[in-house]
Amino acid sequence: MASSSKNRKIADEKRIFQDKWENLYFVTVVKDRAQCLICSQFIAVLKDYNVRRHYMTQHGEQYDALSGKIRDEKVQQLKASLKKQQTFFSSSNNSSECSKLFEGISLSANTVASRITESASNIYQQLITRAQGFAAFSLALDESTGVTDTAYCAVFIRGVDGDLNITEELLDLLPMKGTTTGRDIFKELEGCINTAGLPWDKLVSVATDGAPAMCSENVGVVGLLKAKRNQLSLSSPFSAIHCILHQEALCSKSLKMKEVMDFVIRTVNFIRARAFLTDVTEHLNEFNLKLQGPKQMITMMYDSVKAFRCKLSLWAKQLKSGNLAHFSALQSIRVEPQHLSYYSDIISQLLQEFNRRFHEFRDLEPEFALFATPFAVDVACVSEDLQMEIVDLQCDTVLKQKYMDIGVPDFYKFVSQEKFPKLVNAAARITTMFGRI
Template identity: 25%
Template sequence: MFTRPAKQSKAATIASFKISHILAKHKKPFEDGSVVKEAFIEAGETLFGDFKNKIEIMSAIRELQLSHPTVTRRIEVMSQDIADKLKHDIMECTYFSLQFDESTDMTDTAQLLCITTDGAPAMTGNKNGFVELCRANEEFPSFFSFHCIINQQVLCSKVLNTEEIMGIATKIVNSISARSLKRRLIQLQLEDRESAEHTDLVLHTDVRWLSCGKFLQRFQELLLEITAFLDKRGDDTQILKNEKWLTDLAFLTDITMHLNIVNLELQGKGKTIIEMISAVNAFKSKLQLMIDQLKRKDLKHFPSLKARIPQFNYDTYEDELSNILGQFEMRFYDCSKLENIASFMSYSFSCKNIEELATEIASHIENRWRVVEEAHEKLTDNKTKTRKGRKYYEGMDEIFKGDRDIVPEAL
């Protein structure tokens, strides 16, 4: 008796899920479900006008539940179902297969030289991380592991003590930009200047790598106008006139802009590992140079700091630069293994230990060639001195499986 209404209700629910899935797949607003239903009804009146069961068809269409909250719930249910199935499948898996870009040697045998990770614990954990598990497996070829070079550079900059400066500067800028009247007033004030290069403030967000440097640079450039604007409104500007705070702001502005420059050098398509290592090493040398210059009170690389009243003690800033340099040395330690090769390939005539480097490379090639000759002898018919067809190549591949962990010591 109640079988048919129950089937119709189930069919309407399934149809509601399918339409919600289409809306989500095409990234349409959830409230468009009501529009779809309205269009469905209007079309149905015309399409099914001559059908004997038109009333039943239109009734089924009107029972479709496609309101905004309903579509939202449908999509949430489907999303949770996908997540639950994925978790279940992962828990049931014993092994996972990974796909790597393949690099082959002179015998067309695949070699694995480097694995680049995103720094997540699952990848870089000391015991159960992917990299350590690969290293612990004797059958796994030797390799170098690298964390994303650009991300590493950003992490190095995190050691800067920016909390006090950024906290106050961000609070001031947000207090102005959050209120439309204040923002319009300061924009008018900035536009009335003789050199109106900038007519608005810049907001800061942690998720953007270059945001800190750009934010501080704009704040430093408009500092006088911001102070005058706040004074006119009767706000407390004592901190903006404190020489120590202003000097710290100037130093932080300069060093974050240097960090932004090296970050931009590391970005872009087609960058090779050699170019990126060169950029990192150049910046490390630049950091050491800036430390030495600060000791001599030379502010050539700190234009904002140079514009302030000269300070007789820059020990704090030297420590900050030393901390950044230490982070670069620690985080890019693996890159040092490639420095000799990278230096030789980039500037062949600048290599001081060319004989030693050539010996290392030649030794590696000789070792590899010896393995090739031994494998060739084993798989060649001694009587006819001919290769044994397909077995020869299969045998060569089998032998090289145990030889894929040979990586040049020069690296």
């Protein structure tokens, strides 16, 4: 008798679904099984303890606050949603065949996880296949820490094929175990590049957040990348880019708002300083928005930087002379000349910070100018190996009209690789560059 009691099946216990569970634990009965209305998971055993445990551990914190009529309405809403899912094929042709087909698909946690892994692997292989055919590509590195305090380095790739079609994707997420020095990051990055089979001679630039571990010429990722290129005897141009958005944020911090406010308090001029900071912040926000948005070319972003530097220079001069044309908040109050001179100095300091942080782009300005305005550039200022192609390009009326119609970067898709090989390669190099992370 004892042996029979131990070996009895759950079905023999004749457990039934209790209606009160719907409102108490947000479950319903489907084919003699309890199914959670919230997560659609089936509960193995029809016992109050099992049903209650599932609700308390998975959903109690979120749904315990619901009571009375609100709780009843939520239950009915979830039941309606579940019923809609179950009767999805009822009005379709061949609904029975479709229903049988979907009933045969396993949706267990392991199966779903396996399919996600397979999909991710397939997408990764498609990216690698495409990347191996890039005419040029750039990388962007972004180091951060996950919720488990594990450091990661996200590697983004941006490349162009022979027709200058742009592809920009997340290449890999590298977990950094132990230390996160420049050598550690480079070692993981080198493995990532080699595993993907990316050609080192096609790498034209790397964008970073400017941290010492990234940018140091000796032990940083940038320095070690250059050493790797030298080791491979690669002589093609290579650029290190500091994220423009990151630099803009650092420049904004150089305003030293606290010192401005301290000065104001000492001079009993709180309202005037607030007005000045309002105007400056508004200008910085407008500038920041221009650096955002999809399909931003690095040349376009740098044009915005140059324009903002020109504006800073103009504002500094105007403030010193008492002209408040571009400071609407300051216009609404009376400001003494000595305070305007102080505000002008602050704008000048901000300009100096922009000049200091964006100095690395000065070396790229000739390439940017050639890429953005190939028909207006002075041939004498172009690299000698490109001069003959630029002369031919500037005298081609058909291409000139195409440039006027569609602009860059799409214009370069119509430039013949055979007739202008060096120009197309130069355009591919600039097109792949990351302006931000």
